[in-house]
Amino acid sequence: MFKELFAFIKRNGVKSIFIHIFELYIGGFLKLLPGIGGLIFRGIFYRMIFASAGKKLIIYPNVYIVFSHKISVGRRVAINVGTYIDGRGGITMGDNILIGPNCVISSTGHGTESTTVPMSEQAVQYGKITIGNDVWLGANVFVRMGVTIGDGCILAAGSVVTSDVPPYSVYGGVPAKLISKRKDIEPVEGR
Numbered sequence: 001m002f003k004e005l006f007a008f009i010k011r012n013g014v015k016s017i018f019i020h021i022f023e024l025y026i027g028g029f030l031k032l033l034p035g036i037g038g039l040i041f042r043g044i045f046y047r048m049i050f051a052s053a054g055k056k057l058i059i060y061p062n063v064y065i066v067f068s069h070k071i072s073v074g075r076r077v078a079i080n081v082g083t084y085i086d087g088r089g090g091i092t093m094g095d096n097i098l099i100g101p102n103c104v105i106s107s108t109g110h111g112t113e114s115t116t117v118p119m120s121e122q123a124v125q126y127g128k129i130t131i132g133n134d135v136w137l138g139a140n141v142f143v144r145m146g147v148t149i150g151d152g153c154i155l156a157a158g159s160v161v162t163s164d165v166p167p168y169s170v171y172g173g174v175p176a177k178l179i180s181k182r183k184d185i186e187p188v189e190g191r
């Protein structure tokens with residue numbers, strides 16, 4: 001128990017412990033607040049504890065966010081009911097983001113290399129998630145650690161996003177695959 005606590009402090013720093021306690025207790029209370037008051041208080045609270053956040057952060061009730069100090073969001077970000085976000089591996093979102101109900105955005109995972117050590121005992125894995133500008137995640141979308149979602153993308157309801165999504169794509173399914181393009185992107189010279 002103490003070993004895990006020290007490892008956590010070593011990895012995340014002392015400040016993160018306080019932010020984690022805040023988000024568990026104050027965030028846990030605020031997520032139950034209904035109506036416009038709930039939207040206002042959650043907006044103010046998460047703008048204070050996120051690594052950075054632009055104006056017009058809208059967080060609906062029952063959204064559960066952990067490791068907020070590793071999450072950066074732009075302007076006009078809306079996160080709908082029942083969504084879970086784990087920022088441990090780092091999460092960056094741009095401006096104008098719509099996150100539908102019951103999405104899971106998790107920048108961590110369990111180690112699975114060994115079959116003799118239980119997965120719960122193996123080192124936790126981390127992978128930064130990057131979401132561009134003007135992105136819509138439909139209801140029940142899962143975004144795996146390490147994934148980058150380009151500008152202008154739509155992730156269809158129920159998608160499981162396991163690999164990078166190029167800009168202006170509509171992706172859907174399990175695992176998420178290209179459904180259509182919203183516009184053609186000219187290849188940038190030198191890339």
Ligand SMILES: CC(C)(COP(=O)(O)OP(=O)(O)OC[C@H]1O[C@@H](n2cnc3c(N)ncnc32)[C@H](O)[C@@H]1OP(=O)(O)O)[C@@H](O)C(=O)NCCC(=O)NCCS
Nearest residue numbers: 099100101137138139154155156157158159170172173179
């Ligand atoms: C992705 C989405 C925007 C596409 O809408 P659309 O442009 O009207 O697309 P269509 O219904 O014409 O479907 C186009 C293709 O995508 C497929 N598709 C649509 N939604 C899909 C989904 N959720 N998962 C997998 N495939 C899907 C269709 O089967 C169709 O495939 P086909 O061409 O082989 O027949 C829409 O289906 C969607 O998921 N919206 C999210 C709604 C939502 O979650 N709302 C609440 C949160 S705000």
